[in-house]
Amino acid sequence: GENVEQHPSTLSVQEGDSAVIKCTYSDSASNYFPWYKQELGKRPQLIIDIRSNVGEKKDQRIAVTLNKTAKHFSLHITETQPEDSAVYFCAARTSNYGGSQGNLIFGKGTKLSVKP
Amino acid sequence: GAGVSQSPRYKVTKRGQDVALRCDPISGHVSLYWYRQALGQGPEFLTYFNYEAQQDKSGLPNDRFSAERPEGSISTLTIQRTEQRDSAMYRCASSSRASSRGRETQYFGPGTRLLVL
Numbered sequence: 001g002e003n004v005e006q007h008p009s010t011l012s013v014q015e016g017d018s019a020v021i022k023c024t025y026s027d028s029a030s031n032y033f034p035w036y037k038q039e040l041g042k043r044p045q046l047i048i049d050i051r052s053n054v055g056e057k058k059d060q061r062i063a064v065t066l067n068k069t070a071k072h073f074s075l076h077i078t079e080t081q082p083e084d085s086a087v088y089f090c091a092a093r094t095s096n097y098g099g100s101q102g103n104l105i106f107g108k109g110t111k112l113s114v115k116p
Numbered sequence: 117g118a119g120v121s122q123s124p125r126y127k128v129t130k131r132g133q134d135v136a137l138r139c140d141p142i143s144g145h146v147s148l149y150w151y152r153q154a155l156g157q158g159p160e161f162l163t164y165f166n167y168e169a170q171q172d173k174s175g176l177p178n179d180r181f182s183a184e185r186p187e188g189s190i191s192t193l194t195i196q197r198t199e200q201r202d203s204a205m206y207r208c209a210s211s212s213r214a215s216s217r218g219r220e221t222q223y224f225g226p227g228t229r230l231l232v233l
Contacts, residue, residue, distance in 0.1 A: 006158075034221065043207065043224040044159065089158045103149065103172060104222060106158030 002027040002094045006107025013080050014115055021110045023090035024072040032093035033066060033073045034104070039086045047088075048075070080114045087111050118142070120210050120225035128231045129198055137193045137228045141210030148191050149209045149222060150183055159207060159224075165191060198232045205229050 003026040013019050025033075034049035050057045050064045050073065057064050061080075066073040077084055091104040121140040129135050141148050147166050151159035161175040167188040176182070180198075185191040195202055207227040211220035 032220075036224075043226050046221055046223070049221065091158070103161040103164055103175070104159070105161065109156070109158050 002030060002092055002105040004090060004092050004105050004107045006090050006110060008110060009108065010111045010113070012113045012115065015080060015082060017080055019075075019077045019080050019084070019112055019114075021075045021088055021090070021112070022072060023074070023092075023107050024070075025092040025105075026071065027092070027094055028068075028071060030092040030094055033064070034091050034093075035064060035075050036089045036091065036106075037086045038089065038109075044089060077112075080112075082114050082116050085112055085114045120208060120223055122206075122208060122225040122228050124228060125226060126229045126231075128233065130233050131199060132197055134194065134196045135198055135230065137195075137206050137230070139191045139193070139208035139210075139225060141189065141191070141208070142212075142223060145210035145212050145223075146188075147211045147213070147220065147222075148185055149211075150191070150193050151207045151209065151224075153205045153207055153227070155205075162193070195230075198230075200232050203230055203232045 006023045031052040035047050036044035037047045038044045048059050048062050048064050050066050055066055061078045063076040087109045089109045090107045123138045149164040150162040153159045163173040163176055163183050164171055165185040168185050180196045183193045205227045207224050209222040209224045211222045213220055
């Protein structure tokens, strides 16, 4: 089955700097890759996602890149702010063309700390 | 509109008791997923439904765990004869369409924190 590895597990940056979180996946049939932000004590919230037919997607300070050949995707946050501090999870959607949908497989998370 | 809701938010039970956790998806959402999230870890898939049909239950740890969604809306995750290792946050998520290529956004509920003593 699908396996998702996420690095680093913790990341500390200075306010204004960029942050990059990387994930690799194992199932070449996976075709959907969301990123979730989870603040302490709250539910995971989708911040951006990318589908396998594109290589990059941007939304203001957040961007995601996908390299299907290498089976890795990355989250880029520019001009970080203290409110970006949270745990970020990547995920990959398995794809079962036999009829049933695939479920999300999550990475173990990256705790991002942005210091003012 | 209202998001995904879950009840109870907290459940403390004694080992050996059965518990039922409820999920109310976003109105009209076709797909409903159950996950378990240990502290400091990512959500771990348990099972999911399209409408009332359980599509995949491969993530359920053992036969003490079961789930249903009889009318294609509210879902219940039941854990029988609870054990201390069942203690975790149980989250559900819903998405708006049953895509044949599995490309939909999942919206998570607040979770039920289960503690088995």
